[in-house]
Amino acid sequence: MRILIVSGVRHARDYVPLLRSLPGIEVIGCADTADSPFAEDSAALAATTGIPLLDLDEGLASCDIALVCSEPTRHADLAVRALEAGRHVVVDKPAATGTRAAERLWDAADRSPGLLTAVHRLYSPQIARARRIVDSGAIGLPLAVDAEWLAAGGLDGSTVERPELVCDPALSGGGELMNFGWYPALAIRHLTGLEVEEVVAFGSGAPHGPLFDGPHGAYGVEDAAVLSLRLRNGVVATATVARTPAGVGPAPVSSSLRVLGSHGHVLADEDAPSVAVRGADGERVSRQVGGPAGLTALRRLFTEFCDDIRYGRTPLVTAADMYAAVAVVEAGLASARLDGTPVTPAARTSTV
Known part of the structure; x- marks a missing residue:
């Protein structure tokens, strides 16, 4: 599975080495929007981890999974964009900072061929x-x-x-x-x-x-x-x-x-x-x-x-749970x- 880090602002510095340690997963790069207030964070993540810094549309076209790691108030927007591009999405916690954004995320997940889940600790x-x-x-x-x-x-x-x-x-x-x-x-x-x-x-x-x-x-x-x-x-x-x-x-x-x-x-x-x-x-x-x-x-x-x-299963945490x-x-x-x-x-x- 090819994973794209979408906005390397929060937790991405911990996720990248963890993902690299898992068999069958490749971190293909980090990307952010042109108007991101934290574009330098994504650039710094790419530089320190050695992953490519990509254009967001280019990265979404090349990945299987988009892992959204922006500041929380942009989580839902970026996750919706990735779902609309047909990608599978993991969004960092909290998935949204209000129910209106969470509803938009749920609606996008219902329309998208991609699966959606969020970072949680239920697998502890x-x-x-x-x-x-x-x-x-x-x-x-x-x-x-x-x-x-x-x-x-x-x-x-x-x-x-x-x-x-x-x-x-x-x-x-x-x-x-x-x-x-x-x-x-x-x-x-x-x-x-x-x-x-x-x-x-x-x-x-x-x-x-x-x-x-x-x-x-x-x-x-x-x-x-x-x-x-x-x-x-x-x-x-x-x-x-x-x-x-x-x-x-x-x-x-x-x-x-x-x-x-x-x-x-x-x-x-x-x-x-x-x-x-x-x-x-x-x-x-x-x-x-x-x-x-x-x-x-x-x-x-x-x-x-x-x-x-791979097997068409429902994730443990769904849009309804989020x-x-x-x-x-x-x-x-x-x-x-x-x-x-x-x-x-x-x-x-x-x-x-």
């Missing part, structure tokens, strides 16, 4: 094992989910190329809720199979200021947020996202998911890394599962997507601005 060994346990019925019916996604700093350039790519709403679409809320929203949907009906959220940022001493305050965006979700069938969930000065685990991002069921619960801890299950009889079984969650999930995401293309996750984050941002007023996630209005 811990989440994958938790999903199998839930599906097996070992904990009964899922009744509640609790998720945490915490970043250890990283705005010094160690994990985020420049702070404004996370903190400037014109580029990022928001703060850490927009940046990280995508992950727990997708995971909760993946583990329960249920739509979110109502969101209540509280976040730092304007007008109260950030929790920690960082650049979020200058842009008036949250560095921490808590979501309370009401799902169908009376199921509830919470999600906490934050960027903290010191990490709580060994990796740049610490994450855990707990699913409380009618007959037990399962805890997927990506830091340990382990999965623990406790049944109604009180017996607890904990096993070490997998290695680095983020890297393992990314490797499998790209290899599975290539197989999705829209649902974006709608939850959008509702969370609206609720936080209204000091916790409940907000219903926007429903898709168009069909193709």
